[in-house]
Every structure is written in C-alpha cells, then in structure tokens.
Amino acid sequence: MARPKILIAEADKDLLDIYQIVIESEFDCELLIAQTGDKAIELLNNFDDIACIISDYKMPNRNGGDLFQANLKKKKLPFTLISGGFYSDFEKLEKFKPDGEKYIFLEKPITENGLIKAIRNMLSTTSFPQGDLHSDNYTRIKLKFLSEEITLPYDLYLKLSEGKYTKIINSEEEANEIINKYISKNEVFCYLKTSAFTEYIQVKLEQFAEEFSESAGQHETLRTSHKIINSLEMGLEVLGIRKEHIELVDKITDNCLNYLKKDKSLEKLLKNSFSNEGYLVSHSLLALHISYLISSRMKLNDEEILRKLAYASILHDLTLGSDELSQIMIISQDLLDELPLDKRLITRNHTKEMAALLENLEQIPSDTLKIISEHHEHPNGKGFPRNSGSRNISPLSGIFIISLKISDFILTRKIQGGDLSELVKELKCDYSNGKFKGPCNEFINYLSK
Ligand SMILES: [Fe+2]
Ligand SMILES: [Fe+2]
Secondary structure, three states, X not given: OOOOEEEEEOOOHHHHHHHHHHHHHHEOOEEEEEOOHHHHHHHHHHOOOEEEEEEEOOOOOOOHHHHHHHHHHHOOOOEEEEEOOOXXXXXXXXXXXXXXXXXXXXXXXXXXXXXXHHHHHHHHOOOOOOOEOOOOOEEEEEHHHHOOOOEOOOOEEEEEXXXXXXXXEOOOOEOHHHHHHHXXXXXXXXXXXXXXXXXXXXXXXXXXXXXXXXXXXXXXXXXXXXXXXXXXXXXXXXXXXXHHHHHHXXXXXXXXXXXXXXXXXXXXXXXXXXXXXXXXHHHHHHHHHHHHHHHHHOOOOOHHHHHHHHHHHHHOOHHHOOHHHHOOOOOOXXXXXXXXXXXXXXXXXXXXXXXXXXXXXXXXXXXXXXXXXXXXXXXXXXXXXXXXXXXXXXXXXXXXXXXXXXXXXXXXXXXXXXXXXXXXXXXXXXXXXXXXXXXXXXXXXXXXX
C-alpha cells in the first residue's frame, strides 16, 4: 500500500515548516500542504487517498471549521484541530468531539511529542500503514529547511545505507553553502543525532510559543476592547460620533494595548480587566472616544494627543481591577466609609500606584502621567488626591475628567430617546469653570448642533 498522505492546513509558513519537519522525521508519508481553508478543501476533494488531516482553526479564505465540515460531508477522515483555544473560535465545529484517536484537539503552542502522538493515533484508526521510520539514533530532516542556517550547533550527516552515516558539516561550521550544494545535487534529507534533532525542534517550538503567548494575550485583550466598542455603539450613536473617528480611536487603542502588553505586570492587569466587559473597561473606552471628540473640537486633534488620551483611558483605573471601585468618581467621605478598609486604600491610592507602575515605560508621555494622577480631581475642589479644584490641573486632564463624567452619565443613566438635557444641566452646573470651562462649552455646543 502507498505511503499515507497527510493533509496539513496552517496559514503560518514558519509553523508549517516545523510541522513538516516533525512529521517527516517520524513518518514515511506524503504531505499535502495548504495555507488557506479553500486550498485545504480543494486538496481534500481532489485526493481520494488522504489518511488524515491536521488543521489550524484560523486561516484566510475559510477556516478549520469549514474544512472540518467539508470532511464530515464526504470522507469523515481522522481530524486533528490545532488552535489557540479561544472558545469563540469554535463555530462550525459543533460535531467535532475530540476522542483522542479519530478526532484530536491540540492546544497551541503544541509539542513535538503531542503532534507525533496525534498522527500515530489518527493513523491507527485507518487501514493505512503506520509509516513509522526506524530510528537508529539519527533523525532525518529535509535539507531545504536548513538552507538558510548560517551555522548550526549540531553536526549534520548523510545516510549512506541502513545504519551507516557520514558527517558532512561540523557544528558551528559555516553550513548554508554546503547544504545548498547538496540540494543542487538532488539530495533531499540530511540527518542529525536524534538528541540534537529533539533539541533543535524544541528551540524552534519554544520561539514560537513565546510569540504565540504574546499574540494570544493581545488577541484576547483586543477582542474584548472591540466587543466593548461594539456594545458602546449606542453610546457613541447618542453622541453622533463619526465612523472615521471611531476607527482612528480604535486603531490607536490597539497600538497602545500592544505596547503596554510588553510589560509583564501591566499585561496581567490588562488581562484581568479586559477579561470582562464591565464598567471599568466600558467607561474607559467610552471616555476615550468622548475626550477625543472634545479635543478635536478644541483643535487638539493630532494623533499624538489621541495617543496621550488613549494611554490615560486604558490605564487610569487599571489597578482598581473592579467595576465597583471604578464607578467612584469623587471620594466623598460617605461613599468611602461604606467600603471595607482594603478597598478604601486601593481606591485612594490607585492614581499614585499606576504612576509608579509606569515609571520605566519610555513611551508613556508625561502628559498621560499627569492625566492619570489628576483624573479624580473635581471642579468643586473635593476631588483627590490634591483637592486641587478646577484651576491647577492640566488642560488635557480637564478634557479627560469631563469625559469621564459624560461617559458615566451615558453608561449609568437611562437616556430616553437620546435626550441628554439632564447631562447638559449637570455639566453647566458643575463643570463650567477653570480648566473645565473650555471642554464643557465645546461639548455642549457640539450637542446643540
Ligand atoms: Fe479612577
Ligand atoms: Fe475611571
């Protein structure tokens, strides 16, 4: 019987290479490769003798769910799904019930053994030969996968006959020229000692795991932020905020989140807060849209200002870690007294605490730090920590604080038919002096248009 054909669908070229290297090191098989869902489905339909399928979920032009359904309709071949494990990724996979043999789920980042075991188990449910290569302390790898390696920390060998190998490149010797010479002589495989091969793959997979954990964290946070923006649509609509404005703010927010996530402690805080869609995140993002609306009307509409506001919005309440605490706008004694001591302290100190966390992050503008430390100041002088009233704050803080007020109004009051007259009344009463006067007037003028 012919060698088993294995269909691999994975959009990422580097990861695809690693999968191929691992599979070809262990199995005598033929690989059918697809980088899009469409291509994978086409291959599935064109070949009658595929033994099993390995597929990522996310791919351009139809995903792993589409491939699974196409397979279910006709061939019902063993199927391994590889995914980052986001629950929302699993559309069209209602009938995918992992059983460890025919249907297998591998969570990214995967391991060499995990992948090999999945294929072995899938093949065991078919009548195809298992295709195992005999291992004799050497493991094969296609020369083409090494053709760009300038040096390798391992010796490379060619196989002369069963059990006989000859060294062609010493470790740390310049490798790519020699490798390409063998490729041009139609040599396909070279060999590493099996222990070296295992190490080589592990290093590659670890590199990938690092990239993956970074991007997975990012996706999760960005996904929530986009979801929230969608759910804020009503708030944005009430305010008549334009689509281009929303898109620009979203883009800058994404950039800021990407930068912040590089810091381990911030990454943790972001993950905590952005894992739900409650008040903390909602009011932060809505306040950002409002503050950019106001600053644009005050002709402060360049991207640098938006970036300062975006960092301030994302970060200002992040250490609170709770929707309940982020709703406290002014610390008035009675509100605080109702809180248990630990929460009281967290609330009182959160502006300072965030400033300390940001100390070593070069990209955070000093204006942002100022906004964060001043975001609980109030025009009536009863804010904290400085009780500084309306005059001794920065102009951007004035814009941001009033935006927090507007955002809170929209999120917590019942607004009938887009009527914001109550909000206007409150703003006129409380925010029309000092640094608040300009932004307050701009906002009210904007609404009256
Ligand atoms: Fe706050
Ligand atoms: Fe806040």
